[in-house]
Amino acid sequence: MTTNKPSFSYFKVLVLGQLPRFTLNYFGTDFTDNYVESIDDEFRKTLKFGQLPLFVDSDGFRLTQTDAICKYIAAKHDFLGKSIKERAIVDETIAAVHDDVIIPGYKVGKGVEDKKVIDTIISRHFTTFENVLAENKFIAGGDNYTLADLYVFVAYHYYKHLGHSEKFQNKFPHLEALQAHFESNKGIAEYIKNRPDSGRGI
Amino acid sequence: MISSIYIFKILLSYLGVEYEINQLSEINQEFTNKLESYNQFIKHTQKDEDYLLGQSAVISRYISNNHNFSGKSLQESARVDDIVESVLEIIEEYVLPIINSNIINEEITKLLCTHFNDFENQLSKSTFSAGDSTTLADLYLFILYDITLRYLENHGHLAHHFNEKYPHLERLKLHFLSNKSVSEFINSNNINSQSSQLII
Numbered sequence: 001m002t003t004n005k006p007s008f009s010y011f012k013v014l015v016l017g018q019l020p021r022f023t024l025n026y027f028g029t030d031f032t033d034n035y036v037e038s039i040d041d042e043f044r045k046t047l048k049f050g051q052l053p054l055f056v057d058s059d060g061f062r063l064t065q066t067d068a069i070c071k072y073i074a075a076k077h078d079f080l081g082k083s084i085k086e087r088a089i090v091d092e093t094i095a096a097v098h099d100d101v102i103i104p105g106y107k108v109g110k111g112v113e114d115k116k117v118i119d120t121i122i123s124r125h126f127t128t129f130e131n132v133l134a135e136n137k138f139i140a141g142g143d144n145y146t147l148a149d150l151y152v153f154v155a156y157h158y159y160k161h162l163g164h165s166e167k168f169q170n171k172f173p174h175l176e177a178l179q180a181h182f183e184s185n186k187g188i189a190e191y192i193k194n195r196p197d198s199g200r201g202i
Numbered sequence: 203m204i205s206s207i208y209i210f211k212i213l214l215s216y217l218g219v220e221y222e223i224n225q226l227s228e229i230n231q232e233f234t235n236k237l238e239s240y241n242q243f244i245k246h247t248q249k250d251e252d253y254l255l256g257q258s259a260v261i262s263r264y265i266s267n268n269h270n271f272s273g274k275s276l277q278e279s280a281r282v283d284d285i286v287e288s289v290l291e292i293i294e295e296y297v298l299p300i301i302n303s304n305i306i307n308e309e310i311t312k313l314l315c316t317h318f319n320d321f322e323n324q325l326s327k328s329t330f331s332a333g334d335s336t337t338l339a340d341l342y343l344f345i346l347y348d349i350t351l352r353y354l355e356n357h358g359h360l361a362h363h364f365n366e367k368y369p370h371l372e373r374l375k376l377h378f379l380s381n382k383s384v385s386e387f388i389n390s391n392n393i394n395s396q397s398s399q400l401i402i
Contacts, residue, residue, distance in 0.1 A: 048288070048320060061277055061280075063280055063281075063284050064284060064288070065283065065284045065287035065288060065291075066287075067283065067287060068280055068283035068284040068287055069280075071279075071280065071283055072276065072277075072279075072280035072283070075276050075279065075280070076276065084264065084267045084268060085264075087264075087267065088260065088263070088264040088267070091259075091260040091263050091264070092260045095259065095260050
């Protein structure tokens with residue numbers, strides 16, 4: 001069986017594609033990152049449900065759902081928590097970040113959701129994340145970083161990228177420390193520096 | 203109304219787990235505070251299907267992990283995640299709009315069928331959707347297929363989309379319905395086009 005480099009395909013916009021891209025880069029994975037302009041009919045036929053993202057591992061194993069991709073990569077690096085309960089909190093955090101933070105933030109950035117949503121998310125979700133970090137040091141409550149921490153970092157980083165930095169000022173010291181931790185990672189620093197601009201700010 | 207509790211009841215019934223359901227008439231502040239201290243990122247609205255979908259999958263996954271029902275290997279487990287996420291997206295994008303509006307849209311139904319074709323194709327190659335034994339992925343596929351069929355069965359003009367087209371999904375359905383607890387629960391919850399609302 002031919003072994004190729006893993007590959008990841010998604011559009012230039014950050015939204016959901018940034019989660020697997022941050023995860024892959026955090027672990028220094030040598031992978032082909034395909035920034036897709038559009039999906040033509042030929043390409044669509046190869047995609048489950050005709051949608052991106054698409055991750056293909058070196059052995060040809062394919063996944064098409066954002067969180068499933070991130071969890072698969074994280075599992076390979078023992079980054080999902082050490083107990084069933086810790087893993088459940090990782091799952092819970094992934095769902096909250098994906099559905100309740102990233103997607104609404106994207107919709108506001110795109111102009112299809114009321115900007116007031118941002119204040120609600122900051123007061124509810126980011127405050128909860130801050131409180132959890134103040135109490136536990138790690139989001140999933142264990143003794144080390146997990147994918148839950150990475151997801152919370154991505155959400156925090158994304159909201160700053162979307163132009164909401166002033167809403168965070170001096171309010172979230174533990175989230176600031178989390179951001180500093182992940183941005184000091186070589187793979188993540190390079191990804192942030194080199195990723196293409198979508199031209200749409202989202 | 204079918205709520206997110208529907209999935210848990212089927213899952214727990216199938217796994218033979220005894221459980222107690224606490225149904226709340228409202229979520230008060232004290233209860234909210236208690237939940238948030240356990241990292242529950244709860245919403246104060248009952249209408250946010252996105253959220254309910256995501257969190258129901260988290261709880262299902264936790265129960266499954268406790269019963270070795272999430273796949274035996276890294277790749278199986280990833281396939282389970284992939285299918286569960288896909289099923290929830292399909293429910294949200296196609297099934298919920300049909301059921302909640304009580305309008306049968308031929309276009310949406312055709313799109314729904316393309317997804318069923320994909321799952322059918324997958325099951326034609328392998329008895330199970332993710333590995334060599336039944337997992338949470340199969341249970342979610344069963345729920346998607348079963349709810350859709352039960353809801354649409356009173357709409358004869360759509361029968362041609364489903365009639366005998368999905369033998370492998372039918373086999374999966376029969377597998378779960380052959381479980382006494384599951385069939386008893388489903389039969390006691392009359393799900394059809396009279397159900398005014400679906401929130402998974």
